[in-house]
Amino acid sequence: MAEHRDALEAVVRAAAGELGVDAELAAQLRLTETDDPEHGDLALPCFPLAKALRTAPAQIALALKERLDTADTSGLPLQRVETAGPYLNLFLRADAMVGDAIQAVLSAGDAYGSSRQGAGKRALVEHTSINPNASPHLGRARNAWIGDTIVRLLRFEGYEVDAHFFVNDVGKQIAMLVAGIGEGTPTFRELLDIYIDVNRRFEADEGFRTSVERLLQRLEQDDGSTRAAFRRIVDISVGGMEAIFADAGVRYQHFDYESDYLTPQHYRELVDQFRAEGKLFEDDEGRLVLDLDGYDLPSRNPVLVVARSDKTSLYPLRDISYTLDKVRRAPDLNVIVLGEDQKLYHQQITAALDILGMTAPRAVHYSYVLLESGSMSSREGNVVLLEDFVAEAKEKARGELEARGQEPDETVASAVAYSALKYAFLRVANEKQVTFKWEAAMAFEGETGPYLLYSYARLSSILRKHASQDAHAADDSPLPEAAGAAYHRMDSAEEVALAKELARMPEVVARAALARSPHVVAGHAYAVAKSFSAFYHACPILQSEPELRDARLLLVAATRQVLANVLGILGITPLEAM
RNA sequence: GCGCCCGUAGCUCAGCUGGAUAGAGCGCCGGACUUCGAAUCCGUAGGUCGCAGGUUCGAGUCCUGCCGGGCGCGCCA
Numbered sequence: 033m034a035e036h037r038d039a040l041e042a043v044v045r046a047a048a049g050e051l052g053v054d055a056e057l058a059a060q061l062r063l064t065e066t067d068d069p070e071h072g073d074l075a076l077p078c079f080p081l082a083k084a085l086r087t088a089p090a091q092i093a094l095a096l097k098e099r100l101d102t103a104d105t106s107g108l109p110l111q112r113v114e115t116a117g118p119y120l121n122l123f124l125r126a127d128a129m130v131g132d133a134i135q136a137v138l139s140a141g142d143a144y145g146s147s148r149q150g151a152g153k154r155a156l157v158e159h160t161s162i163n164p165n166a167s168p169h170l171g172r173a174r175n176a177w178i179g180d181t182i183v184r185l186l187r188f189e190g191y192e193v194d195a196h197f198f199v200n201d202v203g204k205q206i207a208m209l210v211a212g213i214g215e216g217t218p219t220f221r222e223l224l225d226i227y228i229d230v231n232r233r234f235e236a237d238e239g240f241r242t243s244v245e246r247l248l249q250r251l252e253q254d255d256g257s258t259r260a261a262f263r264r265i266v267d268i269s270v271g272g273m274e275a276i277f278a279d280a281g282v283r284y285q286h287f288d289y290e291s292d293y294l295t296p297q298h299y300r301e302l303v304d305q306f307r308a309e310g311k312l313f314e315d316d317e318g319r320l321v322l323d324l325d326g327y328d329l330p331s332r333n334p335v336l337v338v339a340r341s342d343k344t345s346l347y348p349l350r351d352i353s354y355t356l357d358k359v360r361r362a363p364d365l366n367v368i369v370l371g372e373d374q375k376l377y378h379q380q381i382t383a384a385l386d387i388l389g390m391t392a393p394r395a396v397h398y399s400y401v402l403l404e405s406g407s408m409s410s411r412e413g414n415v416v417l418l419e420d421f422v423a424e425a426k427e428k429a430r431g432e433l434e435a436r437g438q439e440p441d442e443t444v445a446s447a448v449a450y451s452a453l454k455y456a457f458l459r460v461a462n463e464k465q466v467t468f469k470w471e472a473a474m475a476f477e478g479e480t481g482p483y484l485l486y487s488y489a490r491l492s493s494i495l496r497k498h499a500s501q502d503a504h505a506a507d508d509s510p511l512p513e514a515a516g517a518a519y520h521r522m523d524s525a526e527e528v529a530l531a532k533e534l535a536r537m538p539e540v541v542a543r544a545a546l547a548r549s550p551h552v553v554a555g556h557a558y559a560v561a562k563s564f565s566a567f568y569h570a571c572p573i574l575q576s577e578p579e580l581r582d583a584r585l586l587l588v589a590a591t592r593q594v595l596a597n598v599l600g601i602l603g604i605t606p607l608e609a610m
Numbered sequence: 611g612c613g614c615c616c617g618u619a620g621c622u623c624a625g626c627u628g629g630a631u632a633g634a635g636c637g638c639c640g641g642a643c644u645u646c647g648a649a650u651c652c653g654u655a656g657g658u659c660g661c662a663g664g665u666u667c668g669a670g671u672c673c674u675g676c677c678g679g680g681c682g683c684g685c686c687a
Contacts, residue, residue: 064629077629079667089667118667119630163687203687290687319685330613331683340685347687375614376682399615399680432649448649460623463615465680472622472636476649479623479635486649494646543626555624558634569642569651588646610649 034539036132037063037074039108040122044076047099051092057084063122069525072114072121073129073532079118089118096120126528130587131519133535137590138514145537145597149545150191156362157183158393159369160277160284161198164269165205165227167220168276169415170468171401171408177457177603178398179369180282181550184601189545191365194285198354201266202290203347207247208234210265220272223265252344254295262291276419280450281603293353299345302353303338311387317341322348327383329376336380348377352384359390366393367548371400372463396548398462404469416468425449428474429482433610447605451481454604459554479558481604487561488599488606490568491592496608498574498585511589512582521580522587526567530587533563534594541601550602557598564591 045058061081063074078089078096085092093115100113100120109128114121137144159179162172179195186193200206209223212230233240250258270287277283303320306312311323318341324334338349358366370378375397382392401408408415429448430440456473460466476482499510522528537556544552573584599606 062627065626066630067633068630071630075630077668079629082667116630200687205687315684317685321684329683332612333684335684337684342685344685346685351687371681372615373681377687397615402680436647436649456622464623465616467622469622475636477636478649480649482649483635486647490647490650497646539626547626551624552626555634558624562634565650566652568646572646574646609647 034535036109036124036128040074040110043100043103043105043108043110044096044120047096047103048081050099051081051085051095053081053084057081066121069528071116071119072123074122074124076120076122077118078120090115093118093120126523127520129535130522130528130531131517133531134517134519134586134590135514137534137593138586141593142597142600144593145541146188146190147538147542148190149542150186150189150365153191153364154362155186155191155193155365155367156196156358156393157186157193157367157369158196158198158358159183160273160282161200162273163200163205164266164273165209165223167224168273168418169408170418170421171415173418174398174401174457174466175369175371176277176280176282177454178396178462178550180603181458181553181601182367182369182396182548184603185541185545185548185550185553186365186367188541188597188601194361195283196286196288196358197284199266199270199287199289200347201262202248202251202294202350204234204244204248206262206266207244207251210261211240211244211247213265218268220268223268223272249344251291252294252296259291263289279446280418280422280454281605288354288357290350290354293350293357294345298353299349302349305388306338306384309387312338318343322384322387324380324383327379327386329379329383331376331380336384348381348384351381352388355381355385355392356388356390358393359385362393366391367396368393369396369398372397373400394548396462399465401457401466401468404467421453421473422449424470425452425474428476432476444607444610447607448476448482448485448610451485451604452476453481454602455481455484455554455557458550458602459558461551462549482610484557484561484595484599484604485607485610487564488592488595489608489610491564491588491595492608494573494588495585495592501574512585514586517583517586518579519583522571522583524570526563526570527584527587530560530563530567530591533560534590537594537598553598553601557595557602557604560591560595560598564595 041061041063044063045061048058048061049055057080061076063076066072066075076096078092081092082089097113097115097120109125111123111125114123157179159182160176162168168176183193183195205227208230209227212226212233218226234244247258251262274284303312306322313321313323315321319337320339320343322336322338324336327334336348337346339345378392378395385392403414403416426445426449429445432448433440433445452474457466459479540552540556544550571584573588574581576584596606
């Protein structure tokens with residue numbers, strides 16, 4: 033479709049030129065996709081030409097139609113041209129659209145839909161980065177789903193991508209855990225209870241408070257045994273989170289520890305550099321403050337405090353150090369997924385890096401997940417833990433399987449459950465809040481993950497059935513030859529609409545990758561599945577006469593391929609049967 | 611107070627660089643399983659696109675103001 037559009041655009045521009053439109057204006061003309069088959073497949077609104085030609089748009093449309101009717105369009109799949117008032121509507125030959133789409137999909141296979149915009153480039157994506165003192169809840173999990181989808185999306189586009197998880201193992205929360213646990217070895221679950229406990233102790237017990245502060249100071253002084261004690265506790269948490277996200281299909285190539293960026297050398301180097309730039313000063317109370325004047329920050333004071341009055345580092349300083357390291361590792365594309373509450377902060381980090389002559393990562397900001405009872409907060413205990421939600425979703429999936437007389441297969445139940453959760457989150461635009469409702473997120477009907485899986489399983493089932501009942505079962509590829517198929521036989525609205533949907537994928541993926549917007553991909557997955565369902569109900573496949581059956585089988589195979597590719601980007605595992 | 615994001619059908623959300631009567635899902639009502647998987651499909655009803663101005667041949671989309679919600683604004687991370 034895209035290549036047809038380019039070619040037809042050229043023809044339309046030439047025709048406009050003949051009417052007296054100058055080259056510059058002609059070059060701006062774009063054919064738009066129509067939303068209604070009555071308007072053809074591609075259209076040109078003629079309004080922009082009215083002023084230049086001093087002619088009514090409808091007249092221009094008619095004049096263009098005349099030119100196109102007599103122009104040489106051999107080799108182009110142009111069937112006919114119509115005008116509808118000020119619109120010039122182009123109708124393409126259905127067999128060309130359908131055949132081209134199917135053959136493009138089948139020949140590219142798993143790579144179909146990629147525009148290879150990242151070929152030969154390296155990208156780094158930091159996401160999730162949940163503090164080790166809390167089990168992932170759904171609010172924080174949104175970061176992981178978005179981040180993982182961006183990772184997959186960039187990989188699909190040809191980037192070599194590393195996913196990084198920044199482990200915030202420095203700070204009072206962790207020190208409290210270290211002080212509270214001592215020599216013990218709790219599990220990840222137990223760690224979370226202990227965290228609540230030590231928080232209370234910290235409030236009440238002054239002796240405990242001092243021991244926590246002392247621990248922090250020793251850590252900053254690069255004391256070996258203290259570092260080891262922190263690492264031991266933190267790794268319980270890292271292991272726990274890694275397992276939880278691995279179950280969800282999310283993997284990280286690197287866990288980067290904040291404490292590794294806390295060494296006296298890091299500290300001194302950064303402070304010296306900022307001093308050399310004349311941007312660092314000590315305020316009345318002895319804090320080290322970075323002067324960000326001139327960066328137009330939406331803040332009362334354009335500053336960033338990087339060290340306490342006792343000169344121990346604050347998070348921003350360690351983060352700058354880490355970010356510099358990431359910048360060096362990702363020359364082509366550097367992305368970080370952050371909540372919307374981090375917007376100003378990220379601008380500050382961006383300014384700080386600018387002072388050092390470096391470019392900060394591009395941030396993908398997302399809005400938070402709200403429960404009906406309000407926002408999630410681990411401190412207030414108002415959370416839905418990812419683990420709990422997943423367990424319940426899997427339980428429900430097993431129930432649905434049993435209701436259909438199947439044995440509850442663990443793999444299938446898990447795939448169904450995760451598809452529901454991931455799709456529920458990924459379908460909404462990053463900057464929109466997600467209001468979480470159990471029933472809605474657990475829904476298996478309508479615009480949901482399970483519907484996508486169902487569509488895929490059905491596509492697979494058709495191909496399986498064909499392979500088993502047909503004579504060429506011994507053949508490796510029971511699929512008909514794509515080259516000479518009778519695409520012209522597939523001229524129903526449903527068949528053409530489905531093929532056009534398949535043809536849209538490269539454009540959709542490119543746009544999603546550029547904007548780093550998972551919901552664009554999610555929307556396309558649904559559009560393909562929905563379009564397929566309509567086709568399925570309208571057109572018999574295996575029962576059709578051989579020529580038509582073969583053509584439709586190719587459409588089915590191509591649809592299955594596209595759905596697999598799109599689901600792959602979303603991190604949703606397709607099922608051959610469910 | 612200042613800044614950023616959001617406001618589209620009863621609910622949850624799409625709507626690409628402004629372009630033809632604003633689309634889905636859920637829910638409601640009514641249909642379709644002896645035939646390729648009914649976790650499906652088809653149809654009906656349901657919208658002053660928060661409000662008011664402005665730019666434009668044309669605004670859900672761009673600009674300004676206001677209203678409502680979220681988030682942020684100096685020794686937390």
